[in-house]
Amino acid sequence: MLNISKFKYLVLFIMAILIPTLLNxxxxxxxxxxxxxxxxxxxxxxxxxxxxxxxxxxxxxxxxFYGGIVKSKNVLSTMMHSFIAIIVLTLQWTIxxxxxxxxxxxxxxxxxxxxxxxxxxxxxxEGSIPKFVHFLFQGMFALITPALISGAIAxxxxxxxxxxxxxxxxxxVYDPVAHWVWAADGWLFKDGALDFAGGTVVHLxxxxxxxxxxxxxxxxxxxxxxxTHPNNMTYTLLGSGLLWxxxxxxxxxxxxxxxxxxxxxxxxxxxxxxxxxxxxxxxEWIHTKKATALGAASGIVAGLVVITPAxxxxxxxxxxxxxxxxxxxxxxxxxxxxxxxxxxxxxxxxIHGVGGAFGAILTGVFALSLAEGVTRGHQIQVQVVSxxxxxxxxxxxxxxxxxxxxxSIGFRIEEDKEINGLDxxxxxxxxxxx
Amino acid sequence: xxxxxxxxxxxxxxEVKAELxxxxxxxxxxxxxQGYGQQKGKTEVFRGHEYQVNLLRKVRLEIAVxxxxxxxxxxxxxxxxxxxxxxxxxxxxxxxxxxxxxxIRNGERGNSAI
Numbered sequence: 001m002l003n004i005s006k007f008k009y010l011v012l013f014i015m016a017i018l019i020p021t022l023l024n025x026x027x028x029x030x031x032x033x034x035x036x037x038x039x040x041x042x043x044x045x046x047x048x049x050x051x052x053x054x055x056x057x058x059x060x061x062x063x064x065f066y067g068g069i070v071k072s073k074n075v076l077s078t079m080m081h082s083f084i085a086i087i088v089l090t091l092q093w094t095i096x097x098x099x100x101x102x103x104x105x106x107x108x109x110x111x112x113x114x115x116x117x118x119x120x121x122x123x124x125x126e127g128s129i130p131k132f133v134h135f136l137f138q139g140m141f142a143l144i145t146p147a148l149i150s151g152a153i154a155x156x157x158x159x160x161x162x163x164x165x166x167x168x169x170x171x172x173v174y175d176p177v178a179h180w181v182w183a184a185d186g187w188l189f190k191d192g193a194l195d196f197a198g199g200t201v202v203h204l205x206x207x208x209x210x211x212x213x214x215x216x217x218x219x220x221x222x223x224x225x226x227x228t229h230p231n232n233m234t235y236t237l238l239g240s241g242l243l244w245x246x247x248x249x250x251x252x253x254x255x256x257x258x259x260x261x262x263x264x265x266x267x268x269x270x271x272x273x274x275x276x277x278x279x280x281x282x283x284e285w286i287h288t289k290k291a292t293a294l295g296a297a298s299g300i301v302a303g304l305v306v307i308t309p310a311x312x313x314x315x316x317x318x319x320x321x322x323x324x325x326x327x328x329x330x331x332x333x334x335x336x337x338x339x340x341x342x343x344x345x346x347x348x349x350x351i352h353g354v355g356g357a358f359g360a361i362l363t364g365v366f367a368l369s370l371a372e373g374v375t376r377g378h379q380i381q382v383q384v385v386s387x388x389x390x391x392x393x394x395x396x397x398x399x400x401x402x403x404x405x406x407x408s409i410g411f412r413i414e415e416d417k418e419i420n421g422l423d424x425x426x427x428x429x430x431x432x433x434x
Numbered sequence: 435x436x437x438x439x440x441x442x443x444x445x446x447x448x449e450v451k452a453e454l455x456x457x458x459x460x461x462x463x464x465x466x467x468q469g470y471g472q473q474k475g476k477t478e479v480f481r482g483h484e485y486q487v488n489l490l491r492k493v494r495l496e497i498a499v500x501x502x503x504x505x506x507x508x509x510x511x512x513x514x515x516x517x518x519x520x521x522x523x524x525x526x527x528x529x530x531x532x533x534x535x536x537x538i539r540n541g542e543r544g545n546s547a548i
Contacts, residue, residue: 073444222448420445429479
């Protein structure tokens with residue numbers, strides 16, 4: 001009974017947000033006219049090369065963010081998950097991943113015409129930038145997305161299982177979904193789904209994949225009350241700062257050019273995490289009477305996640321509202337973890353999955369301009385379809401991939417190795433000397 | 435009055451703490467230590483070269499108790515610190531006499547100060 005009445009409030013709350021915007025839907029204006037034949041723009045090229053480097057820097061940032069939260073006996077293995085993603089997936093992206101995501105005319109997946117960057121030359125363009133830069137920029141997203149999953153399954157997986165998982169997952173989940181949403185022939189792109197920098201393609205599907213994999217491999221050994229011993233919160237704070245720094249390239253580069261839109265995307269990427277950090281700390285203060293460093297870091301990341309799909313479409317005021325709203329949602333999702341009993345080690349699902357879905361839907365609510373003839377209600381409907389389609393596809397595919405790996409080469413590490421710590425057992429090293 | 439010093443496996447600390455609390459032993463000092471006994475260390479890797487590290491991470495507990503608490507304390511540690519697989523490395527318990535205990539706050543001495 002109690003649950004039903006809580007749901008009622010939730011529904012009322014959502015409607016209170018939606019109804020005014022539905023009524024305003026008619027104000028939507030048409031998008032800019034199509035540009036002329038592409039020529040190389042040097043400023044765009046510079047900005048996208050810089051942005052690629054910024055996004056790359058998020059991966060070591062993620063390693064620090066995740067590495068600080070685990071136990072000291074697993075700090076290296078957790079940070080290595082991010083670095084192994086760089087190593088393995090750079091090769092996958094070069095050999096066939098880029099082609100599978102961004103070529104061909106099929107609405108569901110690409111082909112292999114660009115495998116090994118075949119046919120891409122110094123003067124091959126994608127819009128106003130060299131195709132090489134497009135390969136680089138999109139490649140950074142393809143590296144970090146599978147690395148995000150490692151947060152849900154840290155402290156208890158085999159290295160071989162992890163490598164197999166991210167390789168298969170990048171091929172069967174990330175590349176196709178990137179094709180759906182971002183390739184010119186992708187079905188969600190044609191449907192008009194708005195995802196500026198990857199709310200669904202990056203955060204939703206990686207968070208959901210983390211949940212699916214965590215369900216397959218099970219909980220870490222031990223009582224939940226003995227599991228939370230962050231080894232170094234200073235890493236985590238620094239990591240969240242580096243993520244934020246890199247995210248300016250992630251969001252402001254996603255328009256694939258340097259213009260006012262990129263500038264505004266940069267602005268909202270500064271604003272939303274600040275708002276989300278504020279609400280996270282306030283909620284925590286009310287709930288536990290403490291304002292934790294982990295709370296600040298989590299709020300910042302939740303704010304970055306929620307603004308990602310919206311970065312190119314919303315006003316600075318909307319960025320404040322989205323930031324303020326995302327923290328209670330993600331905080332609630334993390335509390336729910338204890339009740340539902342799955343073990344999402346570092347809350348990859350609670351923050352990236354839930355925050356990504358929430359951001360994608362709010363993008364429909366707050367987008368400043370919609371395509372011609374599209375009402376606000378229809379746009380929100382398209383956003384919900386994109387969330388459900390990408391989320392459901394990622395959950396089912398990830399569950400099957402994780403399950404097959406667990407049954408074949410093994411995903412979960414042996415119990416005695418888990419007790420001794422993955423650093424010593426897998427890597428033969430310790431994060432900290434005496 | 436006795437000082438009980440126990441060297442245990444690091445991952446057993448939480449269980450030992452819980453078991454001590456259950457047996458109403460509310461005083462405990464814990465330190466991170468390194469050492470070895472029968473395990474004789476392990477192998478680590480540094481840029482491709484294996485080398486022997488003969489110091490292993492352990493946790494050292496120090497508990498000062500009155501005589502009647504010695505048995506419950508030892509029993510609690512024995513019960514909770516054993517990994518139960520018959521493997522070496524679970525650690526040891528040492529019991530030694532205490533000459534005097536003085537509470538710094540008020541200078542109180544003896545059994546009541548412990």
